[in-house]
Amino acid sequence: MSETTAERAGIPATSDELARLDYFEDLRDRYLSLDGLDAKWHSFERENSYPSFETCMRLHYFMSHTRAVEETLDSAFRSGHIPGTAYFARGNEAASVGSASCLRDEEWLVPMHRNCGAHLVKGHPARSIMAHFFGRMDGPSRGRDGNFHIGYRPKKITQLISHIGSMIPVAAGIAWAEKARGTGRATLTYIGDGGTSTGDFHEGVNFAAVHKLPVVFIIDNNQYAYKTLLKEQYACKSLILKAPGYGIPGFLIDGTDILLVRKICSEAIDRARAGEGPTLIESVTMRLAGHSVYDKYSDYVDLENLRRWTNERDPLERYDTFLEESGMATIEEISASHARARADAETARDEALKSPFPDPATLNDDVYAP
């Protein structure tokens, strides 16, 4: 057998700017080291496709609000307001906000536990999220669940169960219903790099592919699954190499670049709406904090690499810089947006803390739907 790796790794269906065959050599290592990524990931021609000022600032507000909400929750946890544990997603703000900002109000969002930004931009109020974390009656589960096991029915956001992978088939099924009803609506869901190893991921994506369902699957590849490294998780060079095995298009993107995320996701969502079937998007980021508030991640991460990602790939800082350098917004506008984002998070916390704890007498309610 002749072994020409580039031929064999043949990368299908990635956006042309981003995919080069030789690009996938040792990609998993490169994610970690950042080497060689800059040049190519920056080649995306944003100038031609800037969103409007309003949209740009809306994205900015929600990224910043996401960061503020999570930081506020984190300190609430340290003050003992959060029963149980909490997962945050520092570093994933651009991927969450950029993607979910493409959804319409009437479209379903099926988030995972690193998608706080998706909740917020889809319209889930921070107060509700916080009340949920605090185990209060005003949280959407009325104290039955906590952490980012959270959904919000008024805005068509499902609640995940902890079992990673389970929501991929659910998202496919929601998309199936949209297709069956002919609504022309897309569904958006997420999965971690770890989650791609689950059988549910496989069964759900395959189901969507076979039935050409209007759903977009975003792999939030943050390079860790709890304490497990990518090389213990999968052996392919990039997870979008799974796309041709399902017969669907796949894209690899830098998930710290919100405009890139938004561009690729909105194209994918438009294809879904147009009946062209599902898309798989691998969004590469770095988990900039521990797996959960309890995780001693300095035990196992490469700290030097983490420092580089923190310094060079903080999605908020990148976007601040872009807005300013492109002349899209002034420093004052940017600061005002940050200030509002944080103030709103703090107000939300204060309000959530006023919500009562559930009355034990409510325990038996709602086991069955009427």
Added chain:
Amino acid sequence: MSETTAERAGIPATSDELARLDYFEDLRDRYLSLDGLDAKWHSFERENSYPSFETCMRLHYFMSHTRAVEETLDSAFRSGHIPGTAYFARGNEAASVGSASCLRDEEWLVPMHRNCGAHLVKGHPARSIMAHFFGRMDGPSRGRDGNFHIGYRPKKITQLISHIGSMIPVAAGIAWAEKARGTGRATLTYIGDGGTSTGDFHEGVNFAAVHKLPVVFIIDNNQYAYKTLLKEQYACKSLILKAPGYGIPGFLIDGTDILLVRKICSEAIDRARAGEGPTLIESVTMRLAGHSVYDKYSDYVDLENLRRWTNERDPLERYDTFLEESGMATIEEISASHARARADAETARDEALKSPFPDPATLNDDVYAP
């Protein structure tokens, strides 16, 4: 986005004779119609790699014996000797015998329900298989199970459970043990086209890929999963397009050509033994009979297509023709081999029918291992 399908479908790691990019257009339809396959599937340069006469005749005997054993079982079923049901694999003799003939005695075989030929060539006596089907004490499960839910420990053959897909992780785990012990042994397993849709397939292949395990996965693509068509099962053009998503090599072969099967499988098994990790092989055949003895398959198959496969791709007839035309064997030698294969099957049946039914008093034995 520019859509050059051939580029996007980039087929990795197939043997050069068999894989051409444009070859994968609508492959699923082509399997069914046979159109366009002949020219390419015949291009395999067999002359340079004929096995010895002994090997050729051994393969012949076991293919023929497989057919005879299954036909004998089928008529035993019609005579009421088989409690429950029975699955046969007419059309899959070359794929089963060709692949499992590459295994050494001390290597594990993890067969599915269409791999009678693999059992036989691995050394599982027909008598034992028949006693199992007849629910007798001399079957390897002592009457606890039946049908091709059968294993044979003396020859390192596992027993499948009915739940399709489950055995893929088991095969990976056996290979893991071989690797951990440093035996240099390969493990061989099978899965149907339907079975590739299961989460277990995904989890098991991924596990093997991550740990570079010495295992070969053969997809017996017989174009039906019970009454379900390929297009309801997956949306990719060929199942070997899944290989790059696991980071392992994949091959597409005509599973009715026993010498081709043997060549590709023995290469894959050799790579496994050499520590080069797993291989995925898609072996395309046609299920020439019903799903089970109870199945009215004329209800749902394309009869004209079935007739063409029966006439043009019967693995036994193809091999008879090859042996004769290549001068490898005489008509007399071929007929003698067939006669012995059938006589052996019939003797096996007669002996199996002499085996007693299990004593009800044995029911409670062996629920727990000592």
Added chain:
Amino acid sequence: MGQITYRQAISEALWEEMERDKEVFLYGEDIGLGGGAFYITKGFQEHFGRDRVVDVPLSEAGWTGAAIGAALTGMRPVIEFQFADFVTESFKMIVDLAAGNHFRQMGPVPLVIRLPGAALVSAGPFHSQNPEPWFFGTPGLKIIAPTTAYDAKGMLKTAIRDNNPVIYLEYKKLYNYPVNELPDILRPDIPSDDYTVPFGEARTLREGEDVSLVTFGTTVLQALEAADILEEEGVSTEVIDMRSILPYDKEAILRTVEKTGKLLILHEARKHGGISGEFAAVVAEEAFEHLDAPIQRVGATNTPIPLSPPLENAYLPSTQKVVDALRELAAY
């Protein structure tokens, strides 16, 4: 009004509900083109189309999850497992995802899970199982076990209209059971009009004074046979078909115990770890004063289900075992 088989009853219920409500649809392996392993949906795809009678890939967890997703949007999926045994593939989806969803305030999951289960002849360890013990302890689920065509049809309609995940047990052995070979009590006329059968109400198949026999599923047949035999011996047995396992008609059990003071619980599933354990425990707690004898249970032996006929017969509960237990109770 008329008599139909159990299989026809299920088929008719599906058909009528799909006609009534276009949000009802079916997922299952081979159910479309092929009409399903047991031909329950034969002809459905031609009539209702490929979007409502969906042949799915071989991936139970995937399409169970997808059905749950569709149900979250308000649709009413009915999913068919080819054999009940394969429901283990979707265990997590049912127990963790579907069952608690409403409790977690995430809305109803109107989902019907059809499980063709229990022993047929020599179907072996993976085509004969009784799945109810796996699910019985999960709040948020309902579990239904109809044995007559009347109940099969009426309860399937109730299940489809219910807003909760319902595990609907079907008995392969009964699918094509000749109607005229059934005891009269097991073949009530089927109304030609739409009707439903409520969950949680047991049905007394036979009134009796001396011993109570509580059962459901295939063993209803053995219960009636055994009661006939005991009758000849002068023992009067009250036979109750639970029909609905979750919720179950606790009052009916307590009432019959109050009446006879002697209780035999019978089911095809293994006695050890079977649902009879919970029933017996509830009686031992709530009707202790009325008990005149040890609570007896008959179920399958504590082994996996074997295939070969002599073993399978030894494994399954039999009329003889029921008769013996009843005699013992009567004599106590």
Added chain:
Amino acid sequence: MGQITYRQAISEALWEEMERDKEVFLYGEDIGLGGGAFYITKGFQEHFGRDRVVDVPLSEAGWTGAAIGAALTGMRPVIEFQFADFVTESFKMIVDLAAGNHFRQMGPVPLVIRLPGAALVSAGPFHSQNPEPWFFGTPGLKIIAPTTAYDAKGMLKTAIRDNNPVIYLEYKKLYNYPVNELPDILRPDIPSDDYTVPFGEARTLREGEDVSLVTFGTTVLQALEAADILEEEGVSTEVIDMRSILPYDKEAILRTVEKTGKLLILHEARKHGGISGEFAAVVAEEAFEHLDAPIQRVGATNTPIPLSPPLENAYLPSTQKVVDALRELAAY
């Protein structure tokens, strides 16, 4: 001889067995580099290497199946689920594949399934579950529920040396429970030599005359507290820790019922559908003559496990609920 935590006991048992037998190895998520979610295997990978302490992809069914495969070749895998709740992912692998393998004559499956389970504080619906009811009815499995460090260590060794699939329940709440806060009876000295604790033998934690309290797992603590309270009221309670659930020590239950005539069964899992149902049923069948009162059961309420503290407290069994039940029994 000495005192160690429950967590240390598990860790030591694994370490010593891996030293003793090189065919023992571990699969689990994050157990290598990270030492596992609960640091049970901290330092193991450095010592035993990456081939024996294996970080696996996030795919429970896959690596459970792989462990079964390795076990078929004679190796002795010990697999760690990050939380017991996630065992639903591998339900089929355990119940259908591993459990019946020896019965089907396909050889032993020496496999230990470690499940860190039960409630911690506010861990929510998917990190608090009691998995034993799902598996209790499956012949071929063993289920172990140690509550002392002594039993945890000794029974894990027994499990690893057993030739059957063993579900080994671990109680997160006990992992780091300060040894000096435990009642004496729950902290037997750990021998410095190798020792094992056999399966199927209950342990009497406290002798009593008036009422019997049978339990296992986290509720052992509540049982002892409640017995203390009743003692002050002049009621003598016999407390039995089952330790082993499958096989379980039926004789121990029957014996204590024979002695006191009054039985309370207690566990953290839900009362409805819990294992107490089977225990009660067996007593109602086999010790009926000795019963002087209804068999009582205390367990969690019949809802999913909620997270918020007021709800979680209402859900779980409490010492108060046990005291109430004991009082009622004593007064009967």
